[in-house]
Structure formats: C-alpha cells, structure tokens
Amino acid sequence: MTELDNKETEQPKINVLYEDNHIIVVLKPQMTACCPDESKDDNLFDQIKSYVKTTYSKPGNVYLGLVHRLDRPTGGVMVYAKTSKAAARLTAGLQSGDFEKKYLAVLCGTPEPERGTLCNYLRKNTVNNMVYICTPSEEGAKYAELDYKVVESKGKYALTEIRLHTGRTHQIRVQTAGISHPVFGDMRYGGANAQKGKLALWAYSLSFSHPITKERMKFLVYPPENETAWKNFNLSKAVEI
Secondary structure (H helix, E strand, C coil): CCHHHHHHHCCCCCCEEEECCCEEEEEECCCCECCCCCCCCCEHHHHHHHHHHHHCCCCCCCCCEECCCCCCCCEEEEEEECCHHHHHHHHHHHHHCCCEEEEEEEEECCCCCCEEEEEEEEEEECCCCEEEEECCCCCCCEEEEEEEEEEEEECCEEEEEEEECCCCCCHHHHHHHHCCCCECCCHHHHHHHHCCCCCCEEEEEEEEECCCCCCEEEEECCCCCCCCCCCCCCHHHCCCC
C-alpha cells in the first residue's frame, strides 16, 4: 500500500460515547466544527459519516442528521441522528424542551449573586458573525435565557455551571460578557478582560429521551483537566442546578 492509499483509508479518531441503530453520541473536540461551513474545513459531521460508512460497510451516501450545534471553539457532548425518523423526533424534543444541556465555564471574575438567571434579547450580525445584546423591538431580536451557578472561585476566576433554556448562537459567551464576566479565552466578546488562552467553555452534560425507545439518556464528560483554565479547579464539584 502506498503512503497516499494509507492516508485515504485512515479514519479520524472519533470519541464515541454511545451508539445504536438510531443515534450516535460523541465528544466534540474543541476547534473542530460540528458540521460543514463556508470554511470547508474538516468537521465532525463528515468524520462521523465516514466512520459509519467504513465501520458498517454501508454503500452509497450515509444518512446523518444534525440535531443541535456547538460553536467551533467549544468542546463537549453532542448527539447526531442516524435515521431521518430519529432526527425528526430528536429535533421535536429539542424544540419542546426535552433536551437538557449543561455547560461548565471558567469566567473572569465571580458573578454576583453567585447563582442567578440571565435574560436578554440577542441579535446576530451575519456580516461579522457577531451576536449582540439588544432590545426586544430590534429586528432579528431573539429571547435568550440561562441559569448559572458559581461552583468554585479561585483568585480572578470562577468555575461556573450553566444550564441553557434557549439555544442561541454564542449565547453563553455573549450573556456572560454582558455582565462583565466573559468566558476565559473569549477575546471575541470579552476583549482583553477575557485573558488569552483556549476558550474555557465545555458542554459537559446532555440529557434527552431516546427517539425510539423513549428511555431517558444522560451523558456527562468533564473538560480536559490539563488545560490552563480548568486545572486549578475541582471539576467534580459541579452539581446540577
């Protein structure tokens, strides 16, 4: 086999947390897009399709349904659908509130109070791909809500658990920056206040009903403790809001 042939047959390493005939739950690496975009970069969606096609020797085009998204710099748990029926039911569950998505974030400074709810209206500027807090009457305004709880504070930073009630683009990053406590490493929304480093935002807990069996499923994976922002915290202290 030539070196080229070897590269063509080599499969990307995907961290599969759970898989059956209907869904596949994986761990998305940071700085990997969750689906194809204008950049044409390698992405998790295409990697999973290639994995399924090769692993199960499936002919033709492999179906894979994108149910929810994570920003490119955010890592964590994601579920994809392996059938159109599963995709439709998971999407309906997402819209009805069946999904429970929780994140861990290292914030710059400690929010006061240390437990609360953030409610804003957000609008996206498609030209620069930035999201802004706005008034309800502005064109394109969408309601955004999240709960947060400070788990542990150390010096200038706070390990915080966040539960989303809505799934807006860049929601956590924009709303925490809006109260002057940006996510560590988020130079885009926090500027110099965010500190340089890898974005300390991780989708660590995902819960939903299986689209076919209706069994309640929950997946929990902590962020990599060797990363600068996380290593000074006891991540196991994170508990449900």
